[in-house]
Amino acid sequence: MRQQRIAAAAADTTVSLCVTVICSLTGLLRVIRMTDPDLNMLALGSDLTTLGLNLDSSEVLYATFAGPWAEGPSSGEPQFQLPQCYYMQPPSLKTTHFSKFTLETLFYIFYAMPSDILQAYAAQELYLRDWRFHADLKLWLKRATAADSAAQVRFIFFDHNVWERRGFSGPLPMSVAVGGGLTGGLMSEEDVRVKLPVA
Known part of the structure; x- marks a missing residue:
């Protein structure tokens, strides 16, 4: 205390x-x-003139002032040397590469690159892997296989909100049921095929 x-x-x-x-x-x-x-x-x-600054100059000070501990004025761009690997060009993406991509990569290309030719190539590869795009639902669907049918799943769809494949077996939304069922809104393979302009 x-x-x-x-x-x-x-x-x-x-x-x-x-x-x-x-x-x-x-x-x-x-x-x-x-x-x-x-x-x-x-x-x-401290007096700025003791640091080597010309306060009477009409030029800006930051272009030549390197700092209070620098021995000389700033030269503008610092000296550096880029490694040779920075000058190498990456290999160009070929359409044959799409067959090697995983499903998640193809879905990423499709959803992340709208209105791009890569989106069309990703859609084309997904169609080759038996996935179909439903234009009304804006979802990729695939018919369930025999292993999936045991769980009463009719279709598998890719949910881009949680980025995973899920089973679909419930009733159809009314807008889809009236519009010709689940298969009625599917785009044909011809619709997603990449059509290059003829010169």
């Missing part, structure tokens, strides 16, 4: 010393006399 009182009294003494010596006219007198270089740097800053 006694030590706490001593510590509190010491803190009060430090605060009163700060107010009477440092934060008063007496403290300002120490700054004006310039006897402490650290205090002068803190209170007054």
Whole structure:
């Protein structure tokens, strides 16, 4: 308890010393006399002309000022050397590469690159893998295999919101049922085939 009182009294003494010596006219007198270089740097800053800056210049200062610790003016662009691998051109993407891609990669290309020729190539490859695009539902569907049929699943669809394949066995939405059923809105393979312009 006694030590706490001593510590509190010491803190009060430090605060009163700060107010009477440092934060008063007496403290300002120490700054004006310039006897402490650290205090002068803190209170007054440094003269920019001592750092090599030409303040009379009409040019901007940041173009040549490299910093207060630099030995010379800034040369503009720092020297660097790029490795040779930066100059190599990546191999061009061929349409035969699409047959090597996983389903998730093809779906990514389809959904992430709208109105691109790569989207059309991804759709074409998905059709080759027996996936069909439903224009009304905006989903990719595939007929369930024998293993999936055991679970009463009629179709498998790719849910792009959770990025996974899911089974579909429930009733059809009314808009799809009226429009010719689930197979009525499927795009044909001819619709997704890439048609290159004839020159």
